[in-house]
Amino acid sequence: MKKFAICFLIFTLTGKILFAQDPAFSQPYANPLYLNPAFAGTGTSQRICLNFRDQWPNIPGNFITYNLSYDRNIIDSSNAIGILANYDNSGQSTLITKNISLIFAHQFHIKSFTLSIGVQGTYRQKSINPNNISFGDMIDPVRGFIYNINSPDFLLRTSIAVPDFAAGILGFGKNYFVGFAMNHFTQPDEFFTSGASPLPIKYVFNAGGIIPIGSFIISPTLLHQKQQDFNQTVAECYLSKWHLTAGVGYRFNDAMIFTLGYHNSFMRLGYSYDYTTSALTNITGGSHEASLAILVHYKHDRFKKVNGINCPFF
Numbered sequence: 001m002k003k004f005a006i007c008f009l010i011f012t013l014t015g016k017i018l019f020a021q022d023p024a025f026s027q028p029y030a031n032p033l034y035l036n037p038a039f040a041g042t043g044t045s046q047r048i049c050l051n052f053r054d055q056w057p058n059i060p061g062n063f064i065t066y067n068l069s070y071d072r073n074i075i076d077s078s079n080a081i082g083i084l085a086n087y088d089n090s091g092q093s094t095l096i097t098k099n100i101s102l103i104f105a106h107q108f109h110i111k112s113f114t115l116s117i118g119v120q121g122t123y124r125q126k127s128i129n130p131n132n133i134s135f136g137d138m139i140d141p142v143r144g145f146i147y148n149i150n151s152p153d154f155l156l157r158t159s160i161a162v163p164d165f166a167a168g169i170l171g172f173g174k175n176y177f178v179g180f181a182m183n184h185f186t187q188p189d190e191f192f193t194s195g196a197s198p199l200p201i202k203y204v205f206n207a208g209g210i211i212p213i214g215s216f217i218i219s220p221t222l223l224h225q226k227q228q229d230f231n232q233t234v235a236e237c238y239l240s241k242w243h244l245t246a247g248v249g250y251r252f253n254d255a256m257i258f259t260l261g262y263h264n265s266f267m268r269l270g271y272s273y274d275y276t277t278s279a280l281t282n283i284t285g286g287s288h289e290a291s292l293a294i295l296v297h298y299k300h301d302r303f304k305k306v307n308g309i310n311c312p313f314f
Contacts, residue, residue, distance in 0.1 A: 021230050023065040023088055026257045026272045027314045030291035033069040033084045036181040037118030038170035040105040041080020044308035046072040046296040058285030064089040078107040098125045114307045115171050122164040162188035172309045178207040200228035210310050216241050219312045238312045261314045268293040270314040
């Protein structure tokens with residue numbers, strides 16, 4: 001498996017055109033600004049969210065991703081601001097991506113319906129460590145990897161810094177919500193080698209509802225993401241009672257998702273596990289994801305007019 005990962009990375013780096021793919025989270029509503037910038041300010045309190053994902057831990061060079069975000073409404077207005085930071089480590093620090101984003105959103109209130117439009121500007125940095133990669137020039141036909149080489153000639157640079165932009169729209173009522181976001185619409189070039197490597201546009205659609213049944217709340221959701229040739233559809237359903245939430249979902253042709261969460265008026269804590277159902281079932285070790293949200297309540301009475309979205313916490 002280690003040789004497979006190395007060969008895959010070499011193939012990716014040496015291609016004339018390199019297409020990247022954004023990390024995907026199994027708890028999208030615990031990470032709302034990453035899902036859609038229009039989620040900024042849709043809570044009834046300030047939110048500080050921390051997310052962690054360990055994907056395929058049994059594979060050498062697995063993917064580790066951290067997200068940190070903060071959002072709030074601006075007093076006496078229908079405007080909101082947010083900050084989103086992302087750190088993604090692939091291949092044991094072979095490929096590292098860092099993002100820092102500023103978000104602005106505006107809400108339009110039409111009776112019981114709210115329409116939120118959000119825009120996002122990002123400073124994006126990506127770096128590669130050639131010392132962690134094995135190349136064909138290092139291989140002896142008999143003795144294997146025995147030769148040392150300097151940074152390969154086909155690597156034109158090892159660090160990239162580019163601006164990036166996203167926008168989204170979100171509509172919600174008392175017991176339903178629907179949103180659409182478009183990320184990387186300027187398609188910044190992230191080439192390490194000769195040729196172009198535009199970051200593909202990512203399209204995100206999400207929808208769901210809240211169904212109260214006695215003292216229980218059932219929340220079915222649907223999420224679809226498309227980025228170049230990558231398509232992902234996730235159907236999930238959450239069941240909440242008191243301060244506890246349990247969820248089960250299916251990422252089509254990939255994995256079952258199991259989620260447990262605890263929430264109160266000041267915090268939310270969630271954990272999810274992806275059980276791989278594809279041909280990689282016995283290899284990947286699944287994926288682990290954890291989330292923590294701290295809710296800071298507004299002290300000013302004027303913030304009581306804020307229309308908060310009613311959607312799952314995880």
